[in-house]
Structure formats: C-alpha cells, structure tokens
Amino acid sequence: MSETVFTAQNLTKKYKQLRALDDVRMEVRRGDIYGFVGENGAGKTTLIRVLAGLAAPSGGQITLFGKDSNLAKERRRIGGMVESPAVYPNFTAKENLEVCRLQRGIADKGSIQRALETVNLTYTGKKKAKNFSLGMKQRLGLAMALLGDPEFLILDEPVNGLDPAGIMEFRELLRKLNAERGITILISSHLLGELFQLATNYGFIHRGKMLEQITLAELNAKFKKQLYIRVDDAPKAASLLAPEKLEVECLPANILRISGGPPSNAGLVRTLVSGGVAVEEVVLRGEALEDYYMSLIGGRH
Amino acid sequence: MGKLIRAEFLKLRKSLGYKVLFLCAMGLGLFVGFLTAYVVNDFADVAGMGELGITFTTNGFMMLKNLINDTQTNVILISIFSAIFISGEFADRTYGIALYSGVPRWKVLASKVSVYLIAILPMIVIYPVSGMLAAASRYGFGTVPDDLLLLCLRCLLGFAAVAGFCVLMSVLIKNVGGVIGACIGGTSALTILNLFPKLEPAAKFSFMYQLAQIGSGGWMFLGVMIVTLVVSLVLAAVLFERAELK
Numbered sequence: 001m002s003e004t005v006f007t008a009q010n011l012t013k014k015y016k017q018l019r020a021l022d023d024v025r026m027e028v029r030r031g032d033i034y035g036f037v038g039e040n041g042a043g044k045t046t047l048i049r050v051l052a053g054l055a056a057p058s059g060g061q062i063t064l065f066g067k068d069s070n071l072a073k074e075r076r077r078i079g080g081m082v083e084s085p086a087v088y089p090n091f092t093a094k095e096n097l098e099v100c101r102l103q104r105g106i107a108d109k110g111s112i113q114r115a116l117e118t119v120n121l122t123y124t125g126k127k128k129a130k131n132f133s134l135g136m137k138q139r140l141g142l143a144m145a146l147l148g149d150p151e152f153l154i155l156d157e158p159v160n161g162l163d164p165a166g167i168m169e170f171r172e173l174l175r176k177l178n179a180e181r182g183i184t185i186l187i188s189s190h191l192l193g194e195l196f197q198l199a200t201n202y203g204f205i206h207r208g209k210m211l212e213q214i215t216l217a218e219l220n221a222k223f224k225k226q227l228y229i230r231v232d233d234a235p236k237a238a239s240l241l242a243p244e245k246l247e248v249e250c251l252p253a254n255i256l257r258i259s260g261g262p263p264s265n266a267g268l269v270r271t272l273v274s275g276g277v278a279v280e281e282v283v284l285r286g287e288a289l290e291d292y293y294m295s296l297i298g299g300r301h
Numbered sequence: 302m303g304k305l306i307r308a309e310f311l312k313l314r315k316s317l318g319y320k321v322l323f324l325c326a327m328g329l330g331l332f333v334g335f336l337t338a339y340v341v342n343d344f345a346d347v348a349g350m351g352e353l354g355i356t357f358t359t360n361g362f363m364m365l366k367n368l369i370n371d372t373q374t375n376v377i378l379i380s381i382f383s384a385i386f387i388s389g390e391f392a393d394r395t396y397g398i399a400l401y402s403g404v405p406r407w408k409v410l411a412s413k414v415s416v417y418l419i420a421i422l423p424m425i426v427i428y429p430v431s432g433m434l435a436a437a438s439r440y441g442f443g444t445v446p447d448d449l450l451l452l453c454l455r456c457l458l459g460f461a462a463v464a465g466f467c468v469l470m471s472v473l474i475k476n477v478g479g480v481i482g483a484c485i486g487g488t489s490a491l492t493i494l495n496l497f498p499k500l501e502p503a504a505k506f507s508f509m510y511q512l513a514q515i516g517s518g519g520w521m522f523l524g525v526m527i528v529t530l531v532v533s534l535v536l537a538a539v540l541f542e543r544a545e546l547k
C-alpha cells in the first residue's frame with residue numbers, strides 16, 4: 001500500500017445544529033487523482049477548508065503526509081484553491097505570484113514565470129486581477145497553487161467558469177501534472193462528467209456523510225454496460241439472442257437494449273447478421289457516473 | 302518572517318487606499334494650516350482684537366502642537382487604514398492564500414500588524430508637519446516648544462493604542478464599513494460618557510477618557526494606553542487564531 005497523503009478519521013464539522021461534515025472517513029494516497037463528488041451543500045468545500053487550515057474541525061482528526069500535529073508545516077507541501085479562487089485584486093498576475101513566492105519562502109524568482117506558462121496566463125501584463133475574467137482568475141489561482149511545486153494539489157471546483165476548450169486543457173494539465181511530476185490531486189466537483197476519465201479514485205459525499213470511496217477500477221466493474229442495437233426486425237433479433245443469457249429488452253423503433261455484459265460486441269453482431277437480421281446501428285453506453293451516484297444517494301433524499 | 306514582512310510591504314506599496322489616505326492627511330494639514338494662518342488669524346484681527354493689541358499669529362510650531370494630538374482626525378485615518386489593510390483581506394479571502402501555503406496564523410497576523418503599525422507613522426506625521434509648514438509660510442516656525450518631545454512620545458503611544466484597538470476591531474468585525482464605524486464609535490464613546498457625570502470617576506480608567514488626555518495625560522495615560530495596546534493585540538491574535546476563514 002502506498003503512502004497516504006491525506007486522511008480524515010471521524011471528521012466532524014458543525015455549524016450550530018447543522019453537521020456540514022458528519023463522521024467523515026477519507027483517504028487520499030500518493031499519486032491518486034481523487035475525485036470528490038457531492039451535490040451542492042454536501043460538504044465538499046467544508047472538508048477542503050478544514051484540510052487547508054481555514055476552519056477548525058469540531059471533532060475527529062486529519063493527517064497530512066502521515067502527520068497529525070504541526071499541520072501548518074505539512075501544508076507547505078500542498079497547493080490549494082478553495083472555491084472561486086482568492087487573488088489579491090489590486091495586483092497583476094505576476095504580483096500575485098510574487099506575494100505567494102514570498103509567503104512560501106521560495107528563493108527562485110523564475111518559478112513565477114514557469115507557473116504562468118504552465119497555466120497559459122503569460123499575456124495579462126499590467127492588468128489587475130480584479131479585472132480578470134472568471135476563467136483567467138481560475139488560471140491565476142491554479143498558478144498560485146502550483147507555485148513551489150507542491151506534492152499535493154487541492155482544487156475545489158476548479159473548472160467553474162472555464163470554457164469547454166479550457167476545461168479540456170485543464171484536464172490534460174492535471175493529468176500531466178499527475179503523471180510527470182507525480183502530484184497527488186484532490187479535486188471536488190458536483191459535475192460528475194468533469195471527473196469522469198480523470199479521477200483514479202472517487203469519494204462520494206452526501207449531506208456531510210461519506211457514502212463510499214471507490215477506485216476507478218472498482219467503479220468500472222460496477223458499471224452495467226448497455227448496448228443499444230437498431231435492427232430491421234426486433235422480435236426476430238431478440239429470439240436469436242435468447243440463448244445468450246442476456247437481458248434483452250425491445251424498445252420502440254426496433255431498438256434492442258441489451259445489458260448483462262455481453263462477452264464480445266462483435267460476436268453479438270455476428271450472431272444477428274448470420275441469423276439474417278440487418279444491424280443498422282450499434283451504440284454502447286456505460287451506466288453514467290451520474291446514474292451510479294444517483295443510485296448511491298437514492299433513497300437517502 | 303522577513304519574507305512575510307516583505308510581502309506585506311509589497312501589499313502596502315500597491316495599496317491605493319493607503320496612498321489616498323496619506324494624501325488626505327497631507328491635504329488636510331495644509332488646509333488647516335493655511336486656513337488658520339491666512340484666514341482665521343486675519344479674521345480675528347478684523348474683528349477688532351487687533352486694535353486691543355491682541356493679534357493671532359499661529360506660527361509653525363504652534364500649529365504642529367495643535368495638530369499633532371488631534372485625536373479625531375488621526376482616529377479616522379487609522380481606522381480607515383486598518384479597515385482597508387487588515388479587514389479588507391477577509392473580504393478578499395486572501396488570508397487563506399497564506400494559510401494554505403503553510404504559514405502559521407500567528408505569523409500571518411504578526412507580519413501584517415508590524416507593517417500596519419509602521420505604515421501608520423508617516424500618516425500621523427505628515428498631517429501636523431504639513432500644517433506646520435503651511436503656518437510657517439506666513440509666521441515662520443517660532444521657537445521649539447519645551448515639551449515637544451514629550452508630546453510626540455505621548456502621541457506615539459496614544460495612536461499606537463488606537464491602532465491596536467483598530468486591529469482588534471478589524472479581526473473581530475472583518476467588514477470594512479463595520480470596522481470604520483466601530484473604531485470611530487469605540488474611540489469617541491467618551492462623548493456619551495459625558496452625559497453621565499456620575500460615571501466620571503470610573504470613566505477615568507477608560508481608554509476613551511485617557512485618549513482625550515493625549516496632550517496632557519500623565520502616568521494614568523501611560524498605563525491605560527499600554528494596557529489597551531497589549532490587550533487589543535493579544536485578543537486580536539486569539540481571535541485570528543480561531544477565525545473561520547472563507
């Protein structure tokens with residue numbers, strides 16, 4: 001088992017009666033891209049604020065890099081962006097990074113330019129951060145988080161406000177940081193699609209409770225694959241597939257929905273074609289992460 | 302800590318609010334200085350006092366003495382500055398940047414307050430000095446008053462205590478408008494105390510009462526100011542240590 005970068009045990013955060021975090025147990029290991037998923041108000045930002053030292057827990061314990069005391073020292077190894085990025089509004093991008101550099105005690109002045117290049121924000125010149133667009137602020141926030149090569153990057157809904165190209169670029173960047181520099185990443189989102197195919201681990205939080213932590217492989221195994229096939233004669237096709245131990249459902253417009261994990265899609269199509277059924281269209285759809293998430297929180301609403 | 306202080310100086314250098322306040326202090330000093338030297342004094346002469354042999358000549362050092370312990374103006378300057386410089390960062394959520402960079406909270410506040418206290422000095426100096434220069438342009442500087450040094454020290458301590466109180470308010474209230482209100486209100490609550498003469502003996506121990514004695518206060522002034530400064534800063538540190546930050 002690899003080293004843990006962050007753990008939470010029985011972590012609780014109360015605001016008066018509300019338990020924003022309720023007995024949360026969580027574990028992020030070195031090298032993970034941990035997708036932290038939950039609906040609005042689930043407690044994602046609250047957990048990240050506790051982790052980043054902005055708020056104190058009401059109960060329970062957290063560890064950073066295996067240590068549970070003197071966390072401020074360990075926080076030097078993390079870089080973070082909590083909610084919409086906080087920036088010094090009257091400073092330019094470079095000045096913002098300069099303050100960060102001083103605060104972190106980084107001697108190398110070249111790190112500023114490198115961070116700006118990493119996030120593609122070298123063109124803002126004298127413009128003050130308060131006049132940045134939301135996406136530009138996000139990029140600056142990320143540059144500030146990346147300054148000083150952190151080992152653990154914490155990002156709270158980082159793609160809010162990014163355009164589609166920006167989102168793709170961002171995902172690529174995170175993947176690269178993870179692969180090339182070995183940075184562990186905790187990324188929260190309420191949009192599961194953003195995390196899909198990026199995160200290697202998922203934690204699902206709902207109303208302050210951690211419902212499940214699961215690796216991508218486990219998640220994929222749980223996914224029910226569904227094959228949609230449009231044919232010229234649905235009843236005939238269904239009867240051809242009857243011996244295959246599949247769940248076959250006839251939908252309108254001569255569409256068959258097949259689930260239950262066909263061993264090979266090609267084989268399935270061959271069976272149909274050799275049986276004299278014309279196959280017009282084949283679509284494979286995994287049960288979306290959304291569906292899985294909904295099934296997790298289903299009944300708890 | 303040295304780097305943190307440099308970061309705070311960088312913020313100060315970029316602070317438009319601070320520059321504006323400094324210029325206001327200077328402008329106000331010049332305004333009061335010129336007004337007194339060229340308008341008020343002449344007006345008094347015209348009013349007939351000149352014929353009685355009483356002439357008003359507010360020379361440079363007299364002006365300096367008058368303005369240096371002008372608590373009202375300085376309280377306003379200091380409270381606005383603390384609201385911008387200290388509580389403004391709560392609103393901008395920028396204290397978090399230091400915290401998740403692993404800077405311990407006490408260091409964040411300590412570097413902030415050090416630079417804040419240093420920055421106040423030019424502001425409270427430029428006001429009486431520009432007034433002095435304005436008055437001296439007509440009547441010269443005059444002689445250096447004997448008690449000038451003592452007065453300066455008293456003001457330094459008094460305004461340091463005001464600044465400490467404003468730090469506490471900034472950390473407590475966190476909101477720019479609220480901080481200005483609380484600082485000005487808190488330091489001028491004396492006027493309300495005046496309405497209740499029976500409270501006078503007790504009020505003597507209060508910060509507001511002693512602050513009004515800035516031009517003449519003795520040991521009591523010294524004690525109350527030091528206590529206010531220390532207690533305010535300690536409380537501010539405790540509050541900041543526990544503050545929930547966005």
Ligand SMILES: Nc1ncnc2c1ncn2[C@@H]1O[C@H](COP(=O)(O)OP(=O)(O)OP(=O)(O)O)[C@@H](O)[C@H]1O
Pocket residue numbers: 015018020038039040041042043044045046047190545
């Ligand atoms: N300072 C606070 N005082 C009172 N309640 C708070 C405070 N901060 C957060 N909460 C509550 O804690 C709960 C969790 O909020 P949190 O911001 O962690 O949600 P989130 O998962 O980040 O949601 P979103 O996806 O909308 O960002 C919410 O019910 C919120 O109202």
Ligand SMILES: [Mg+2]
Pocket residue numbers: 044045046083156157
């Ligand atoms: Mg949130």
